[in-house]
Amino acid sequence: MSDNQVPRISIRGLSKRFGEKVILDDVNLDIMPGRSTTVIGMSGTGKSVLIKCILGILKPDAGEILVDGENWLKLSEHEHLKRMKRIGMLFQAGALFDSLTVWENVSFALLRKGVDKKSAKERAIEVLDWVGLHNIEDLMPAELSGGMAKRVGLARTICHKPDIVFLDEPTTGLDPIMSDVINRLIARMHRDSGATILSITHDMKSAAMISDQIALLCHGRVHRQIPSEQLDSDQDPMLRQFIEGRAEGPINCSDWGKEMEVAVQP
Numbered sequence: 001m002s003d004n005q006v007p008r009i010s011i012r013g014l015s016k017r018f019g020e021k022v023i024l025d026d027v028n029l030d031i032m033p034g035r036s037t038t039v040i041g042m043s044g045t046g047k048s049v050l051i052k053c054i055l056g057i058l059k060p061d062a063g064e065i066l067v068d069g070e071n072w073l074k075l076s077e078h079e080h081l082k083r084m085k086r087i088g089m090l091f092q093a094g095a096l097f098d099s100l101t102v103w104e105n106v107s108f109a110l111l112r113k114g115v116d117k118k119s120a121k122e123r124a125i126e127v128l129d130w131v132g133l134h135n136i137e138d139l140m141p142a143e144l145s146g147g148m149a150k151r152v153g154l155a156r157t158i159c160h161k162p163d164i165v166f167l168d169e170p171t172t173g174l175d176p177i178m179s180d181v182i183n184r185l186i187a188r189m190h191r192d193s194g195a196t197i198l199s200i201t202h203d204m205k206s207a208a209m210i211s212d213q214i215a216l217l218c219h220g221r222v223h224r225q226i227p228s229e230q231l232d233s234d235q236d237p238m239l240r241q242f243i244e245g246r247a248e249g250p251i252n253c254s255d256w257g258k259e260m261e262v263a264v265q266p
Ligand SMILES: Nc1ncnc2c1ncn2[C@@H]1O[C@H](COP(=O)(O)OP(=O)(O)OP(=O)(O)O)[C@@H](O)[C@H]1O
Pocket: 018, 023, 041, 042, 043, 044, 045, 046, 047, 048, 049, 050, 202
């Protein structure tokens, strides 16, 4: 695929602060069509804030979020909601509705679109099979293990065949084997669907398995964006510090928050 293409998602100069605390400070990130990009970064660097800005849950202070060339920040709430229908979103905690059965959760987007119950259930069963879960469609979420709930969440993410998918910490809270299962499913979903994927995680194994581009979010900015096959060889000091998990280094772990507060003083 040529990188001369127009980005599917283009984030330009995105900034967000809470009070005096600057979280995102001129974030720039391009995601090409059909590519899978993972934003990595320390806990508290603003990965979730970034995704929430894209989803319209948080309002950034400045910048643009262009999807297929259209600035989503200029859309009315109604138009934004319409665009969201072609998006798939896997939330960190699964976010299944407790009062709905597994199949109703999986086909939630289809049922809301008015698809009849029989077809919606058939599609839910098909996608549940795809994630390796059989005969669980009539269970309630409370009856699922954490790994099963995550797979149900993934089934729900892709049930309506979205062409853009956001994944928030897809392996958080899972054991290493279940993490591997989820990573393989995401890689297969990317291969099979050709969807454009943006994930956030601090799980480096997951990032390497599910993405073809890695972006390091650090001190409020995308500090470095590289192809994932360069992860082992790239010598950027911040990237190396993060990948190798060292407290000492150019990423100042203890007081970067203070540093950012100082940076916004008039
Ligand atoms: N609604 C909010 N109001 C005030 N501060 C917030 C709000 N949402 C996030 N923050 C702050 O923004 C910072 C970044 O949070 P965020 O959840 O994006 O981090 P993260 O990189 O996703 O971390 P983790 O990897 O631990 O999930 C944190 O200091 C958090 O306290």
